[in-house]
Structures are given as C-alpha cells and as structure tokens.
Amino acid sequence: METDAVHPRVLGYLGRALSLELSAVQQYMTQASLVGLWGDEAAADRFRQETVEEMQHAERIVQQMLSLGVAPAASQLHPVTHAADLVGLLEHNAVLEQQLIDHYDEASRFCQLVGDQANGEFFAALLEDEQHHGRDLEAWLQELGGRRRRGYARYGAMAPANNGPRGTSQRNPSQRDLSRRASF
Secondary structure (H helix, E strand, O other): HHHHHHOHHHHHHHHHHHHHHHHHHHHHHHHHHHHOOOHHHHHHHHHHHHHHHHHHHHHHHHHHHHOOOOOOOOOOOOOOOOOOHHHHHHHHHHHHHHHHHHHHHHHHHHHHHHHHHHHHHHHHHHHHHHHHHHHHHHHHHHHHOOOOOOOOHHHOOOOOEOOOOOOOEEHHHHHHHHHHHHOO
C-alpha cells in the first residue's frame, strides 16, 4: 500500500502508537530494574515480560509503517513514572495502559469511519492486546489490595456528614467553618 492511499490521520495514529508503546517499553524496563533492586524478583520478571510484549507491539507498528512506505519515528516518549512501592508503580502503569487503550480505540473507530479496513483491523488487534494487559494489571492490583484512594476523599473531606440525633448533622469543626465561609 502506498502512503498517499492512507489517510494522513491514520499515519499520525501509527506514529503516536509507536511513541506510546516505546514509552511503555521504557517504563516497564525501568520498573523491572527498580523492583529488582528492591529484591522483588517475581515482580521484576512480570515487568520484564511486559517489556517484551510492548516491544513486540512497537515492532508490529514499525512493520506496519514500513509496509505503508513511512519511515517510523516516535515523536515523543513519556518520562518514566516512579513510585515508592509496587502498588504505586502499578497505578502509574494503569494510566499508561489506559492511554494505549483509548488511542487504539480512537484509531480503529477512525479507520472504520474513513473505510480503511486493513488499518482498522490492525488497530483493533492492538486494542484487544492492550485491553488484556489492562485486565491483567487490574487483577495484579487487586491481588495487592486494590488501588489507593486519591485526593481529598482519602482524608474524609468528601465523606457524607453523619446524622446525629433527630436528623441533625454532626459535622466536625472544620466542616462547620468551611460552610460558614462559603456563605459569605
């Protein structure tokens, strides 16, 4: 297939996909080394396997781009994210996997829209792989106790007020002060 027969936006999706996959390779490879330093060889092995799988995706994208007559070029790699523990690393990885899932979903839908069945099927296959990775990652997080609560909810500020006797609201002083300030 020649480049001018492919919608330019499809080529953009391929370039962005390569950037995301290589970002994932970099992240998983780094995390494998990090958790290895922590002494968690089982987690290091899992991250190494993820590295290989993401590298295989990158290779498939390069091959697809070459078959379309396009020189592969990853435009921008995301910096590696870090955390103080395994759950934190996995939470960051879940964000990256979701970016991949969203990207492949959008790319495959666009290909359907413009009638590019071959590239649509290519992106749909990658989407299926990444959805599988996402499910595996969520299962791993669940094995470790699940995701942590983030933001204000973690501190109870978003929790509903307790009802005291006769339906009166029992708020702590800081909540009362906030409601007074809000009325100004």
